[in-house]
Amino acid sequence: MKKLKLSLILVFILILNFVYAQQTRYVLVIHGGAGNVTPERITHEKRALYQQKLTEALEAGEKVLSSGGSSLDAVVAAIQLMEQCPLFNSGKGAVFNSEGKIELDASIMDGKTLKAGAVAGVTIIKSPVEAARRVMDSSAHVMMAGAGAEEFARIQGIELVDPSYFYTEESWQEYLKVKAKIEKDGRKGTVGAVALDINGNLAAATSTGGMVYKKFGRIGDSPIIGAGTYANNESCAVSCTGHGEFFIRNSVAFDVSARMQYLGESVDQAAGYIVNEKLKSQGGSGGLIALDKEGNISMPFNAAGMFRGYVSEGGKPQIFMFR
Ligand code: ASP
Numbered sequence: 001m002k003k004l005k006l007s008l009i010l011v012f013i014l015i016l017n018f019v020y021a022q023q024t025r026y027v028l029v030i031h032g033g034a035g036n037v038t039p040e041r042i043t044h045e046k047r048a049l050y051q052q053k054l055t056e057a058l059e060a061g062e063k064v065l066s067s068g069g070s071s072l073d074a075v076v077a078a079i080q081l082m083e084q085c086p087l088f089n090s091g092k093g094a095v096f097n098s099e100g101k102i103e104l105d106a107s108i109m110d111g112k113t114l115k116a117g118a119v120a121g122v123t124i125i126k127s128p129v130e131a132a133r134r135v136m137d138s139s140a141h142v143m144m145a146g147a148g149a150e151e152f153a154r155i156q157g158i159e160l161v162d163p164s165y166f167y168t169e170e171s172w173q174e175y176l177k178v179k180a181k182i183e184k185d186g187r188k189g190t191v192g193a194v195a196l197d198i199n200g201n202l203a204a205a206t207s208t209g210g211m212v213y214k215k216f217g218r219i220g221d222s223p224i225i226g227a228g229t230y231a232n233n234e235s236c237a238v239s240c241t242g243h244g245e246f247f248i249r250n251s252v253a254f255d256v257s258a259r260m261q262y263l264g265e266s267v268d269q270a271a272g273y274i275v276n277e278k279l280k281s282q283g284g285s286g287g288l289i290a291l292d293k294e295g296n297i298s299m300p301f302n303a304a305g306m307f308r309g310y311v312s313e314g315g316k317p318q319i320f321m322f323r
Contacts, residue, residue: 024200025313026065027295030057030078032088033189034241034287037305037321049087051319054309057081058317061195066313071195071203071237072110072133079106079129079207082191086168088307089188091127093168094209096175099216102166104209105223106132107143111202111231118143118223124150126159129207132223134158142225166209178213185212189307190222192239194231194291202293204229204237204253211244220244226254233293235260236267242286242303246279256290267291271298 032054042050061078065071083091094102106128107118117136120143125131131153135144144152154160177183190208197203206229208222221228221244228244230253231237238253247253252274259270271290279286280302287301289308299308299320309319 024196024198025295026062026196026198027291027297027310027312028058028061028065028074028078028193028195029289029291029297029299029310030054030061030082030191030193030308031189031239031241031287031289031299032082032191032307034285034301034303034306035185035189037189037303037307039322042321047321050307050321053082053085053087054307054319055317057193058309058311061193062311062317065195065197068198070199071197071201072108074195074197075108075193075203075205076129076133078193078195079191079205080127083127083129083207086170087188088191089209090191090207092166093171093188094166095171095188095212097210097214097216097218100175101216102163102209103216104128104166104207105220106205106207107223107225107229108132108136108205109203109225109229109231109237110136111204111233111237114232116142116225116229118225119149119153120145120219120223121217122146122149122153123163124160125153126161126165129205131158132205143223145219174212188212190241192229192241192289194237194239194289196237196291196293196295200233200293202231202233202237202291204231204239206239206241208241221247221252224248226251228253230254230257232257236290236292238271238288238290240286240288241306242279243284246282246284247286250274250278250282250284252279252288256288260292267296268298272300275300275302
C-alpha cells in the first residue's frame with residue numbers, strides 16, 4: 001500500500017514537471033531608441049533615470065505576463081509607461097517636426113492572428129499605441145492617419161489631450177538646436193516592445209514622435225507593419241528604431257522574420273545580418289529588438305548605443321545602454 005502511494009506521488013510529480021516544461025516561459029524585451037547613446041553624452045543622473053524608467057516599463061509588462069496575460073497586453077503596458085515618460089521620443093516628450101509641432105506614430109501586431117493596427121501623424125491622442133491597438137481590434141483597417149485616426153479614437157472613447165500635453169522644454173531645446181544646425185540629429189529614442197506569453201504567443205509594438213525636425217506629414221517606419229514592427233508566431237516579433245527611411249526601404253522587421261522562415265536562420269543571425277551588414281552598408285543607422293517563439297532574444301544596433309532591456313520568467317530586469 002505504502003509502495004503504491006509513493007508511486008502515485010512520483011507519477012503526480014512527473015506529470016507536474018511535464019506540464020511545467022510544456023508551458024512557455026514568458027519573455028519581454030523593450031527598447032527606448034538607438035542613436036547617440038554614449039557614456040560621454042548621457043550624464044550619470046540621466047543614466048539612473050533611464051535605468052529606473054526602463055525597469056518600470058519591464059515591470060509593467062512583466063506584471064501582465066506573470067499573471068498569465070497576453071503578449072499584446074504586455075507590450076502595450078510597457079510602451080504606455082514609456083509614452084508617459086518625457087525621457088523618450090514617444091507620447092509626452094516626443095520630438096518636434098520642422099513646423100515646431102508634434103506628430104506621433106505607433107503600431108502593434110499580434111503574432112498569433114497576424115492582425116495589426118497602426119496610427120500615423122496623430123497630434124491629440126494621449127497614447128498612440130492604445131489607438132493602434134484599437135484600430136487592430138475594433139476597425140476593419142490596419143492603419144489610420146491624421147484627423148481620421150483622431151476622430152476614430154474619439155468615437156472609441158480613447159483619451160484625447162491638447163497638443164501642449166506632449167510638449168517638454170528639453171524636446172523644444174533639441175528642436176531649436178537641430179533647427180540652428182548646432183546638432184545634426186536628436187538624442188531621444190523611439191520606444192518598442194516585443195513579448196512572448198505563457199501560451200506561446202508573440203506580439204510587437206512601437207511608438208514614436210519620429211525623426212526630430214522631420215517634414216510636416218512625414219511618416220517613418222514605426223507605424224508601418226513589416227518595416228518598424230512585425231510579429232508572427234511562426235518566426236519572431238520585432239520592433240525597430242533608427243533612421244526610418246532605411247527601415248522602410250528594407251522592410252526590416254519583416255525581413256528578420258522572412259530570413260528565419262526562408263533561410264532557416266536563428267533570430268540573432270537574421271537580425272544581426274540586417275542591422276550590422278545590410279543597413280550599415282547603406283548608411284542606415286539604428287537597431288532593433290527581436291524575440292523568437294522559443295524566447296531567444298536579439299538586440300543588435302549599429303548606432304553608438306541603444307536603450308534596451310529584457311526580463312524573462314524567474315529573472316530580474318536587465319537594462320543596457322551602451323556597447
Ligand atoms: N524610426 C523612427 C522614425 O524614423 C525614429 C527612431 O526610431 O528614432 O520615425
